Amino acid sequence: MNRITHNWAEHIAFAAAHTHFPRTVAELQGTVRTATRLRPIGARHSFNDIADTPGGIVSLRALERRIEIDTASRTVTVDAGITYAQLCPVLDRAGWALFNLGSIPDFTIVGAVATATHGSGNTNRNLAASVAALEFVDATGALVRLARGDADFDGAVVGLGALGIVTTLTLDLVPRFEVRQNVYHGLDFERVVGAFDALMGSAYSVSLFTHWNGVRVDQAWLKGLADAPPPPAEFFGGRAAPAESSPVMGRDPAGTTGQLGVVGPWYDRLTHARIGAIPEIGYEYQSEYFVARHHAGAAMRAIHAIETQLHPALVVAEIRTIAADDLWLSVNYGEDSVGFHFSWLRDWAAVQPALAALEAALAPFAPRPHWGKLFLLPPEAFLPRYPRLADFRALARRHDPSGKFRNAFLDRNVFGA
The missing domain is CATH 3.30.465.10 (Uridine Diphospho-n-acetylenolpyruvylglucosamine Reductase; domain 3)
Known part of the structure; x- marks a missing residue:
């Protein structure tokens, strides 16, 4: 198998000298025992240096499927x-x-x-x-x-x-279970903000796509259970899409999961992209920030106020909701959340000032950045949002006292080294 050299967007060149492709767990155990520095890697769909290491990278793609x-x-x-x-x-x-x-x-x-x-x-x-x-x-x-x-x-x-x-x-x-997906275009921003919880709870899964371009939210994608009541013709000021849509308005929708209310299996509706539709190399950057859901309306207004500073770098933004959990380093630990996701042009000179403006706008709402995506926030700005951080650090040190699995990203953003 080939050596893994870059992340999916190919803007991070891994420093690892070796890539290991163990075929069995026993082989993996042997690799771990002899390594001094090691990091796991999956599909390379990360946008920061979380997977990087000067030692070896481990991919488990060669394991027998189970x-x-x-x-x-x-x-x-x-x-x-x-x-x-x-x-x-x-x-x-x-x-x-x-x-x-x-x-x-x-x-x-x-x-x-x-x-x-x-x-x-x-x-x-x-x-x-x-x-x-x-x-x-x-x-x-x-x-x-x-x-x-x-x-x-x-x-x-x-x-x-x-x-x-x-x-x-x-x-x-x-x-x-089966799901039908319906898309609406041109929702009224004020109506969306004013009834955010009701809108996002109107189907099993709801995503909003927007370019943060004024008084309209570009699209709502409603993924409803097949036996739920049919969706309305009008939705928060938006109208039903006349044809299948891409998350980016005006682009070819080829590769998106089925829409127009056609019922299909859960795995071909809950995702936005069909199996195999994503290219081998990604020509974009991504960022995402999570705030408590009760701040959703205020956070949307804050982003709206700086939207022109995002436009030079923005491809599309998505808004989703996620229920709380008890996992110590989860970005949704302890609170129902709203996630603000941004796909950016692959142009760091344009993205960096957009991120700075965005993080400043969201600062009053104590955002948690997605661990695998781009952010500028210093660790002191978000680590206090993880009440079990000290417990996680202790747990990691028990299983990895020498720091074999640590790297610059973890030292900087988790362990405070």
Whole structure:
């Protein structure tokens, strides 16, 4: 297999001298025992240096695929190299589903879990919350298993790769379900802000897409259960889209999941992109910030006030809601959240001032940045938002006392080194 040299957007060149592709857990354990510095990597869909290391990178793509469904416990155990795209159709054929998905199905489940990546829905928690158990290889090469209810479990799930290399995940299942997706264009900004909770709770999963361009929110994507009442013709001042849409207004919608109210399986509606639609190289940067959901309206007005400072760099923005969880380093720890996501042009000279303006606008709402995306915030601005940070640091040091799995990103943003 090829050496992994860059992240997905190819703006970060990894310093790692070696890329390891173990084919078995035993082989991985041997690699860990002899390494001095090591970082795991999934689908490379990160936009900062969270995966970088001067030592070795470990990819688990060569592990044998493992999909073990336990109907009694309603769980599935999978290997840590598997993607949602590989797992979801298998679950669906067996009559099962995951409760939610992110916008893209082609990234690894373990990468999404480790960084608290999410979908949307007022009552839907992030993807890490579906983990019922996990196994990882710690710095000694030992295999550690933790399950929901164990003392350290809530600290280990969103682990940022700091405890070791995860080898398996056990995920909660629900019976398979079907979803219809309806898109609306041109929502009234004031109506959206004024009834934000009602709007975002109007379907199983709701996303707003916008360019922050005045009195309109460009689009609402409603992903409703197939047996829910049909959506209205008018929605918060917006009208039903006459044809399938891209998240970026005016672009070709090829590769997006089915719309126009056509019912389809959960895994081909909850994501925005179809399986296999994302290119091998991403020509964009991404950032995302999370604030308490009760601040949603005020935060939207704050972004609206500086929108012209975003326009030189902005491709599109998305707004989603996520329910609270108890995972120590989750960006949704302890509070229902709203996530403000931004896709940027691949132009750092334009993106940097836009990020500075955006972070200043959101500062009154104590934002937490997404662990795997671009941000400028210094750690002292967001680490106090994690009440269990000291416990996480202690947990990481127990499993990795020499810092084998640490890197510059973790030293800077988690351990305060």
